[in-house]
Amino acid sequence: xxxxxxxxxxxxxxxxxxxxxxxxxxxxxxxxxxxxxxxxxxxxxxxxxxxxxxxxxxxxxxxxxxxxxxxxxxxxxxxxxxxxxxxxxxxxxxxxxxxxxxxxxxxxxxxxxxxxxxxxxxxxxxxxxxxxxxxxxxxxxxxxxxxxxxxxxxxxxxxxxxxxxxxxxxxxxxxxxxxxxxxxxxxxxxxxxxxxxxxxxxxxxxxxxxxxxxxxxxxxxxxxxxxxxxxxxxxxxxxxxxxxxxxxxxxxxxxx
Ligand SMILES: [Zn+2]
Ligand SMILES: [Zn+2]
Numbered sequence: 716x717x718x719x720x721x722x723x724x725x726x727x728x729x730x731x732x733x734x735x736x737x738x739x740x741x742x743x744x745x746x747x748x749x750x751x752x753x754x755x756x757x758x759x760x761x762x763x764x765x766x767x768x769x770x771x772x773x774x775x776x777x778x779x780x781x782x783x784x785x786x787x788x789x790x791x792x793x794x795x796x797x798x799x800x801x802x803x804x805x806x807x808x809x810x811x812x813x814x815x816x817x818x819x820x821x822x823x824x825x826x827x828x829x830x831x832x833x834x835x836x837x838x839x840x841x842x843x844x845x846x847x848x849x850x851x852x853x854x855x856x857x858x859x860x861x862x863x864x865x866x867x868x869x870x871x872x873x874x875x876x877x878x879x880x881x882x883x884x885x886x887x888x889x890x891x892x893x894x895x896x897x898x899x900x901x902x903x904x905x906x907x908x909x910x911x912x913x914x915x916x917x918x919x920x921x922x923x924x925x926x927x928x929x930x931x932x933x934x935x936x937x938x939x940x941x942x943x944x945x946x947x948x949x950x951x952x953x954x955x956x957x958x959x960x961x962x963x964x965x966x967x968x969x970x971x
Pocket of ligand 1 (some may be wrong): 891898901902903904905924925928948
């Protein structure tokens with residue numbers, strides 16, 4: 716299936732944000748304790764007793780969150796942890812809003828499409844496949860490849876912004892690998908290409924050059940399926956470049 720670079724970028728941003736949120740979910744307790752930088756100094760947990768109390772609050776909150784289908788994205792209702800939680804609570808509330816906004820934009824865009832509209836049908840299908848936690852993610856990732864490019868671009872901007880916020884908070888780099896044997900970019904012919912490895916399945920990884928490496932349109936030597944002037948280069952998972960770089964990464968055991 717031929718995809719527009721905006722659609723590919725949006726998809727990559729969705730996977731990246733999902734990976735960042737999973738990291739946040741898994742390391743939540745450690746991050747909160749390591750980064751008690753928000754709130755007034757006197758309110759930060761300092762003693763072991765206050766850390767233990769904090770831990771209890773987190774545990775209770777975690778159990779609550781686990782009950783929701785949007786685990787990892789549910790706003791954490793302003794945890795009562797003394798002084799240090801608002802940073803994460805604010806971040807999660809913003810992230811939840813981003814997901815709601817993206818979902819709403821796409822749901823509106825596809826609401827007349829009998830197959831893709833976000834209806835009870837999707838809940839039944841996803842339930843049947845055991846996909847409850849990631850139902851909205853799954854739906855968004857399904858409709859992005861058939862979303863008009865300008866809307867995909869808007870979605871990408873929102874997701875990218877959220878992704879950068881989470882990664883900045885968690886101290887997490889972008890999921891980009893540059894294997895030693897990766898070929899140079901066919902467009903600028905000087906930078907080594909990198910592969911975006913956020914998606915759990917390497918068959919969905921996309922390849923990018925630097926952010927400044929833009930397509931110049933039809934005359935561009937990049938070889939992207941859709942060459943659009945002014946869009947950052949990205950090569951689809953089924954392109955020769957992505958397939959060979961992903962194979963190299965797997966062979967060398969570079970991906971986690
Ligand atoms: Zn390039
Ligand atoms: Zn190009």
